[in-house]
Amino acid sequence: MSDERTLDLLEAKIEELRTLDEIDGMDLGKEIARLEKRLEDLRRDLYSSLSDWERVRLARHAKRPYALDYLNAVFEGFYELHGDRIAGDDRALLAGLARFDGRRVVVLAQQKGRSTEENKDRFFGMTRPQGYRKGLRAMALAERFGLPLVTLIDTPGAYPGLESEEMNIGGAIAESLLAMSRLRVPIVAVVIGEGGSGGALAIGVADRVLMLENAIYSVISPEGAAAILWKDKERAKEAAASLNLTAAHLEELGLIDAVIPEPLGGAHKDFDRTAGALKEKLSRQLDSLCVQPVDKLVSERYERYRGIGRFRPVPAPESEE
Amino acid sequence: MAIFKEKQYLRVDVDQERDESLWMKCKSCDELVFKRRVRENNNICPNCGEYFFLTALERVESLVDEGSFVDGAEAIMADDPLGFVDSRPYVERIEEAQEKTGLADAIVLGKASIAGIPIVIAVMDFRFVGGSMGSVVGEQICRGIESAVEEECPFVLVSSSGGARLQEGLFSLLQMAKTAAVRQRLADAGLPFVSVMTYPTSGGVQASIASLGDVIIAERGAMIGFAGRRVIQDTIAQELPAHFQTDAFALEHGFVDRVAKREDLRDELSTLLGYFVETA
Numbered sequence: 001m002s003d004e005r006t007l008d009l010l011e012a013k014i015e016e017l018r019t020l021d022e023i024d025g026m027d028l029g030k031e032i033a034r035l036e037k038r039l040e041d042l043r044r045d046l047y048s049s050l051s052d053w054e055r056v057r058l059a060r061h062a063k064r065p066y067a068l069d070y071l072n073a074v075f076e077g078f079y080e081l082h083g084d085r086i087a088g089d090d091r092a093l094l095a096g097l098a099r100f101d102g103r104r105v106v107v108l109a110q111q112k113g114r115s116t117e118e119n120k121d122r123f124f125g126m127t128r129p130q131g132y133r134k135g136l137r138a139m140a141l142a143e144r145f146g147l148p149l150v151t152l153i154d155t156p157g158a159y160p161g162l163e164s165e166e167m168n169i170g171g172a173i174a175e176s177l178l179a180m181s182r183l184r185v186p187i188v189a190v191v192i193g194e195g196g197s198g199g200a201l202a203i204g205v206a207d208r209v210l211m212l213e214n215a216i217y218s219v220i221s222p223e224g225a226a227a228i229l230w231k232d233k234e235r236a237k238e239a240a241a242s243l244n245l246t247a248a249h250l251e252e253l254g255l256i257d258a259v260i261p262e263p264l265g266g267a268h269k270d271f272d273r274t275a276g277a278l279k280e281k282l283s284r285q286l287d288s289l290c291v292q293p294v295d296k297l298v299s300e301r302y303e304r305y306r307g308i309g310r311f312r313p314v315p316a317p318e319s320e321e
Numbered sequence: 322m323a324i325f326k327e328k329q330y331l332r333v334d335v336d337q338e339r340d341e342s343l344w345m346k347c348k349s350c351d352e353l354v355f356k357r358r359v360r361e362n363n364n365i366c367p368n369c370g371e372y373f374f375l376t377a378l379e380r381v382e383s384l385v386d387e388g389s390f391v392d393g394a395e396a397i398m399a400d401d402p403l404g405f406v407d408s409r410p411y412v413e414r415i416e417e418a419q420e421k422t423g424l425a426d427a428i429v430l431g432k433a434s435i436a437g438i439p440i441v442i443a444v445m446d447f448r449f450v451g452g453s454m455g456s457v458v459g460e461q462i463c464r465g466i467e468s469a470v471e472e473e474c475p476f477v478l479v480s481s482s483g484g485a486r487l488q489e490g491l492f493s494l495l496q497m498a499k500t501a502a503v504r505q506r507l508a509d510a511g512l513p514f515v516s517v518m519t520y521p522t523s524g525g526v527q528a529s530i531a532s533l534g535d536v537i538i539a540e541r542g543a544m545i546g547f548a549g550r551r552v553i554q555d556t557i558a559q560e561l562p563a564h565f566q567t568d569a570f571a572l573e574h575g576f577v578d579r580v581a582k583r584e585d586l587r588d589e590l591s592t593l594l595g596y597f598v599e600t601a
């Protein structure tokens with residue numbers, strides 16, 4: 001997306017003209033309008049036909065809004081709960097109570113860091129076993145008090161490392177999958193950035209799964225797939241296209257329920273609008289889920305996952321004439 | 322962790338040649354061994370004790386009562402929901418794997434008995450696209466669980482898998498959620514689920530169904546873990562201990578109940594199942 005720079009330059013130019021307009025009283029209105037139109041056209045050209053790889057880059061964009069941005073903008077009074085009661089507190093997966101649109105909810109949210117310092121603390125958004133086990137606590141809490149669970153997914157993946165493995169990260173993910181599949185409260189999961197493999201799915205088993213337009217959700221990172229399939233990480237672009245990891249593809253495949261639109265250029269270009277769109281979709285889903293009997297919810301969730309998979313009968317061997 | 326320093330960990334050889342000759346060379350001890358003896362010995366080198374790889378059907382044979390296995394899998398095979406092409410089309414990969422293994426996909430499923438106790442058993446086959454779990458493997462595990470519930474008998478799963486199958490994208494990832502959800506049916510019915518982890522049990526399989534056994538037994542020489550050594554070193558360049566993700570590592574850190582030698586696995590299972598199922 002090197003053309004993004006052209007857009008930035010143009011934006012700066014318009015800003016400069018506006019200043020001149022104000023200071024010197026020059027009548028630059030026409031020129032400004034002309035440039036603004038050009039900017040809008042360029043933006044549309046650039047962003048309306050994004051490749052899958054470009055969406056991967058938007059999902060990982062340094063300015064992309066993170067979970068806490070939404071927690072502050074869309075939720076009220078996020079009351080964080082720390083720790084798994086066993087080994088520690090994972091700063092890459094936040095748990096807590098909050099209000100949303102007049103409802104009390106339990107939230108699980110994967111949080112990346114903005115600065116190097118913050119990323120050290122948050123392990124670049126990669127969840128550790130402590131995080132998933134804190135998640136299990138939060139789920140139990142939600143069930144005990146009949147509060148809907150909302151999860152915000154944004155992780156490159158579960159944290160790969162010695163400590164993670166020693167604490168059985170795989171086992172922690174498995175427990176989380178099982179717990180969510182039978183949790184007796186409504187669950188809505190929203191992929192806001194990167195839905196990185198098992199580390200994302202571990203908090204993604206839900207009655208409704210939503211994705212932001214430029215979020216991605218995949219069995220493996222495009223780089224990981226390229227390394228395995230082509231032995232060449234440089235082919236991540238191709239891998240991204242093959243994996244069908246964009247919101248639009250996954251909606252078409254019937255694996256997610258709805259796509260939340262983003263402004264041209266991505267969520268960070270107009271956060272208020274993005275947050276508003278997320279709030280609206282999430283609110284609609286919770287409204288429809290919260291009036292349903294819990295037994296029905298849980299059995300429909302079960303059937304939803306039981307039915308996932310594409311296969312066909314093995315053709316009968318050709319009979320010999 | 323000093324006690325692990327000197328120990329040589331057993332490696333399971335998955336690349337052994339399956340040609341027509343009567344003899345094979347053990348890569349571990351360099352000895353020329355008679356193939357039939359290896360086969361009769363659960364694919365364990367009669368000279369040095371090295372484990373060779375077992376196919377799914379050989380594994381079934383090594384665990385259940387002779388002649389008791391009835392293949393119960395309705396024959397289903399992978400679709401290609403993404404039209405996936407990497408260095409070659411997914412459809413071709415599947416065809417080749419089917420030809421090589423004689424299996425429809427990376428799993429064998431059926432009814433059998435162990436020491437007279439009826440069970441449903443599912444065994445993964447590493448030769449088939451690395452034993453990876455796509456829609457078919459996920460579906461067969463679920464059907465196995467459902468048929469165990471119907472038959473009111475224990476479910477035994479023997480894993481040998483690199484994880485989720487990349488070529489089916491999110492469909493594969495979601496098999497983790499599917500199998501985990503369906504696993505609950507056994508618990509609701511009061512039926513035991515024994516998970517046997519062999520070389521390798523990793524990625525999406527270790528992070529879902531394989532880790533949800535009531536009892537988890539690791540075969541000696543198993544590799545058990547979520548992210549492989551290479552992924553970890555690529556991502557965070559961390560030094561890893563020699564016994565990282567071995568059976569001993571899994572036991573030491575508490576994520577398997579027991580470790581058993583291959584030759585003891587059948588007895589191990591019959592003893593265990595005897596505690597769950599009242600036998601006449």
